[in-house]
Amino acid sequence: MSQRIPEDEVDKEQRARRDVAVDKLTAHRGMATWGERLVPLGEFRQAAQGYGRQLDAAARQQQEANFLEPQADGVRVEGPFSKIAVFGGVYNNSYALEALLEDARRRGAEAVYCLGDFGGFGPHPEKVWPLLRQGEVRCIQGNYEASLSSGREDCNCGYADPRDNHFAKISYDYTATRCSPEYKRWMGTHPLRRRVRVGDHELLLVHGSPRQINEFLFASAASTPYLEVLLNEERCDGMLCTHSGLHWHRRLPSGRHAVNVGVIGRPANDGATHVWYSLLTDGGAAGLSVELAPLVYDHQSLAQDMRDEDLPQEFVETILTGWWTTCLEILPAKERARSKF
Amino acid sequence: MVAAEGQRQELTAASPRVALRSLDTLWFQVAGTLCNLACSHCFISCSPTNRTHEHMSLEQVRTYLEEGVRLGVKEYYFTGGEPFLNPQMEEILEAALACGPATVLSNGLLLDVERCRRLKALSEASDYSLDLRISLDGYDAESNDPIRGEGTFERILKGAVNAEEAGLTPVMTVTEVLQENATQQGRQRFLALLEARGIARPRLKILPVFQLGAEAERSGAYAEWQRLASTDEGEDGPGAESWEHLQCSSCRMVTDQGVWVCPILINEPTGRMGERLTDTLDSFPLDHPACWTCHVHGVSCKT
Ligand code: SF4
Ligand code: SF4
Numbered sequence: 001m002s003q004r005i006p007e008d009e010v011d012k013e014q015r016a017r018r019d020v021a022v023d024k025l026t027a028h029r030g031m032a033t034w035g036e037r038l039v040p041l042g043e044f045r046q047a048a049q050g051y052g053r054q055l056d057a058a059a060r061q062q063q064e065a066n067f068l069e070p071q072a073d074g075v076r077v078e079g080p081f082s083k084i085a086v087f088g089g090v091y092n093n094s095y096a097l098e099a100l101l102e103d104a105r106r107r108g109a110e111a112v113y114c115l116g117d118f119g120g121f122g123p124h125p126e127k128v129w130p131l132l133r134q135g136e137v138r139c140i141q142g143n144y145e146a147s148l149s150s151g152r153e154d155c156n157c158g159y160a161d162p163r164d165n166h167f168a169k170i171s172y173d174y175t176a177t178r179c180s181p182e183y184k185r186w187m188g189t190h191p192l193r194r195r196v197r198v199g200d201h202e203l204l205l206v207h208g209s210p211r212q213i214n215e216f217l218f219a220s221a222a223s224t225p226y227l228e229v230l231l232n233e234e235r236c237d238g239m240l241c242t243h244s245g246l247h248w249h250r251r252l253p254s255g256r257h258a259v260n261v262g263v264i265g266r267p268a269n270d271g272a273t274h275v276w277y278s279l280l281t282d283g284g285a286a287g288l289s290v291e292l293a294p295l296v297y298d299h300q301s302l303a304q305d306m307r308d309e310d311l312p313q314e315f316v317e318t319i320l321t322g323w324w325t326t327c328l329e330i331l332p333a334k335e336r337a338r339s340k341f
Numbered sequence: 342m343v344a345a346e347g348q349r350q351e352l353t354a355a356s357p358r359v360a361l362r363s364l365d366t367l368w369f370q371v372a373g374t375l376c377n378l379a380c381s382h383c384f385i386s387c388s389p390t391n392r393t394h395e396h397m398s399l400e401q402v403r404t405y406l407e408e409g410v411r412l413g414v415k416e417y418y419f420t421g422g423e424p425f426l427n428p429q430m431e432e433i434l435e436a437a438l439a440c441g442p443a444t445v446l447s448n449g450l451l452l453d454v455e456r457c458r459r460l461k462a463l464s465e466a467s468d469y470s471l472d473l474r475i476s477l478d479g480y481d482a483e484s485n486d487p488i489r490g491e492g493t494f495e496r497i498l499k500g501a502v503n504a505e506e507a508g509l510t511p512v513m514t515v516t517e518v519l520q521e522n523a524t525q526q527g528r529q530r531f532l533a534l535l536e537a538r539g540i541a542r543p544r545l546k547i548l549p550v551f552q553l554g555a556e557a558e559r560s561g562a563y564a565e566w567q568r569l570a571s572t573d574e575g576e577d578g579p580g581a582e583s584w585e586h587l588q589c590s591s592c593r594m595v596t597d598q599g600v601w602v603c604p605i606l607i608n609e610p611t612g613r614m615g616e617r618l619t620d621t622l623d624s625f626p627l628d629h630p631a632c633w634t635c636h637v638h639g640v641s642c643k644t
Contacts, residue, residue: 045598064411333464333510
């Protein structure tokens with residue numbers, strides 16, 4: 001580090017560097033970069049204008065119509081029901097799942113749906129399985145089920161940050177080694193999407209998004225035009241998803257609904273220890289009512305089990321404080337500004 | 342030229358084609374190739390004199406936003422050059438934030454206190470997120486400045502601090518040419534730097550090393566075999582759907598010169614696909630060597 005360079009050498013080096021810099025700053029006067037070459041600007045522009053299409057109005061309309069054409073997925077529509085409960089992201093939290101089944105029954109849900117991610121984060125994965133079965137929960141696969149049932153080495157959660165991936169791996173390995181082959185097989189028996197009718201509203205149930213099992217749909221990062229186009233394509237009156245961990249509901253200008261039902265496995269990064277799920281009720285003439293419902297459960301016992309299982313202190317802290325300590329890098333600016341860490 | 346064109350057509354015919362599955366991400370080369378820096382690793386060679394692509398006007402941007410709304414764009418990205426060199430940038434962001442979330446890729450130099458305050462107001466007026474991404478190339482002036490220019494390290498950090506203080510929670514991206522960045526240690530070191538400067542909850546994106554590898558390959562000569570052939574397999578086997586891991590299956594890039602397939606190929610005339618977005622909804626031949634890099638390294642430009 002402290003190697004001495006003779007003074008004139010420094011000068012020479014600096015001068016050389018400055019020459020290169022000036023060169024770079026002015027090299028493009030009247031020129032354009034074409035791949036690795038510099039060419040006269042006009043040459044590039046002319047060549048570029050020679051590529052690509054310029055369709056007439058009718059052809060554009062046709063292209064747009066083809067592009068946006070609805071796709072039939074052939075999935076049988078369940079129901080109709082007048083009230084359903086929908087949740088996602090159990091993350092091995094059997095305490096919350098128990099509380100949810102109780103709460104949904106008490107509030108008159110005729111069917112209970114789970115949008116996937118039974119495992120990860122919490123302790124004792126196998127405790128969730130009998131609850132899902134006894135509760136007659138209608139499930140779809142999340143990325144966790146897709147990964148565990150196919151023997152994938154990672155959860156495919158879709159994080160980009162190394163620290164997030166580090167914690168995701170701890171969760172996945174913990175869950176993967178504690179689930180029986182039978183449970184894993186059972187996970188793979190669930191469909192990737194479902195359709196259900198509430199009143200006369202047809203709802204599409206997916207894990208991440210209709211397009212991708214691990215797409216994160218955050219309220220501040222999913223444009224309304226995007227959601228409208230999705231619902232057109234899928235020919236449905238509402239779309240229900242989970243995966244991102246934060247619940248939200250948007251009534252679209254078309255009157256249809258986009259709902260992220262939240263997760264019951266860990267709190268919603270808001271400083272409160274309860275978790276969230278959704279109730280959808282047919283309101284007759286009043287349309288579909290969407291309720292995002294807070295769910296209180298025995299989070300102290302969960303935290304104790306997590307400590308006993310030597311799960312990361314960071315996870316326990318989230319359960320006890322309601323603030324996320326991981327997965328923060330995926331949050332868009334607005335959701336990030338509201339978080340503590 | 343004619344012979345070269347003939348060769349290209351053969352090549353194109355032999356290349357696999359990637360379909361546009363959906364238009365999720367719409368990019369704007371809003372400042373063209375004009376930049377107040379001239380970084381040595383800039384893959385589109387931006388500089389104060391590079392007018393290959395020029396600033397876009399608010400009116401131009403609006404036309405494409407309207408199309409984007411009809412086509413169901415989920416999110417908008419703004420890049421350059423340096424986006425804030427565009428005198429209409431704030432109006433452009435306001436227009437974009439009425440349609441969806443917006444991310445700006447900036448070098449931080451023009452993020453003074455006043456501008457950050459105005460950007461915060463824009464962000465608060467919208468239900469959508471305004472994300473700022475600021476790039477650095479190292480932990481100190483010694484590693485950053487030779488790449489980005491003399492004195493830039495301090496100026497970039499100043500911009501980042503202004504953004505943070507205005508409540509914009511910028512995402513810092515590090516693209517240093519050091520393997521260390523991808524490690525836990527490198528990350529800690531960088532976080533410590535940001536915290537020492539008063540950025541309390543730093544958001545950090547460390548660009549994985551493969552992008553640097555990609556950069557090296559891009560600037561070097563490509564070998565003949567470094568091209569995709571129609572017989573090559575995508576992620577899930579051969580066929581159009583299997584190219585969905587490429588960003589060009591769900592994005593387009595708009596510049597003042599028209600619509601291009603992706604942010605990477607705007608220096609290739611063949612990357613231009615049309616005049617309007619609706620001209621560019623068809624598939625694109627993966628016939629450029631950069632496509633090989635994308636395929637093998639999984640390059641994606643968005644956050
Ligand atoms: S700041 Fe960005 S756009 Fe400008 S020269 Fe550097 S890398 Fe290129
Ligand atoms: S360079 Fe990459 S993103 Fe662009 S067309 Fe080729 S594969 Fe697609």
